[in-house]
Amino acid sequence: MRLLPLSVSALLCLLAAPAVAQTEPPLDHARTLRESEMVFIPYMGMNRGPVFYTQYVQVATDSTATVGGMRRLFVNLHPTAHTQDLYNGFITRHGITDARLLPLPSSGSCQPTQGILDLLSGMPASYKPKIVGGNYPLVCGLSIHFMPTDEALVRAHIAANPVITLRATVPLCTPTSALLSVPAINQALVTAGALQTTPGGGVSGNSWDVLFESSKLAQNNPSLFVTQDPQVGWEAYIRSFVLDLAAQTATMAPATATNPATICTPSPLVIHFG
Incomplete structure (x- = not known):
């Protein structure tokens, strides 16, 4: 033998x-469903499975006061399928139970862009922009500290530029x-x-x-x-x-x-x- x-x-x-x-x-790859920037792969014998998203948009929160007179806000990566109200219709139409899985951290990473790091290069090391973990469907976020006088500058930069890079690869099959x-x-x-x-x-x-x-x-x-x-x-x-x-x-x-x-x-x- x-x-x-x-x-x-x-x-x-x-x-x-x-x-x-x-x-x-x-996962039952034969029943993969792609629609409106969403990819659903059910588990075998079920209509439950993960929904992955192909498009994201960054959304800034309101700022709050923090230590040393600084202020802080978060920039979160939202799937556009949620911000454009496509998700609920997709789930209902196809009778899907979402397993609510994130494609990170095992298959990719989020990082602050060099642009936001350069903009806030004068901040103390402990208060430089830092990535925070996601909470489905938010894939990840960025914690940003700044002085109150810089808030307009920071928000203008966020509005005009990506402040997070997302690179993820989900290992699917045909x-x-x-x-x-x-x-x-x-x-x-x-x-x-x-x-x-x-x-x-x-x-x-x-x-x-x-x-x-x-x-x-x-x-x-x-x-x-x-x-x-x-x-x-x-x-x-x-x-x-x-x-x-x-x-x-x-x-x-x-x-x-x-x-x-x-x-x-x-x-x-x-x-x-x-």
Whole structure:
């Protein structure tokens, strides 16, 4: 019994993947919906999922007094779908339950622009413009301190220039990406004794047994792994597990075990502002 002839780098990537249990079903990229600067990807078998936004606008708050006679305001990045009142109609029209996920921080970053940093270069280090975390649907914000006499200058700069740069990439797949029947493969490995079912519909087993038996299955029954090269499907299947090689365990959450997995043809959503 042997693994498919993986490259060393591919195998290391698979086994070094973060061991994070998936509590939501996989995304159903085949049902991706794009409309009015919004991209909705539902979870498998549900009409719930994340809504991502392709366009943002910066909105400044009122200023408030702070220490040392300074004043402070925030500039927040709002999706234009919200500022233009497009979101509620989109959600209602398509019966969507929004999972309310932000594309940051794992897949991008917000930074103050050089222009606003230069404008307020004379501020003490602790009071220079600083990025603050988002609160859905606001992707992020910028905290700006200034002297009261400079407020008009600061607001004029905000009105005329971006003060935040947003760079984010959401790793989506094309709607035509192939689907791997994870439940069918799991059942074959349960029959082979490499996996056992767990309460709620998940599966678990010895990590090395799962690796070897699934590899053998891909060699002997490649049609289960969908793609022309069964190694590609096998890798997608193995990524569905939380592997702990030290403890020699492989576990798959019910949300993953009971749904197909996407063999992703990448179609990343790139979001830029500023």
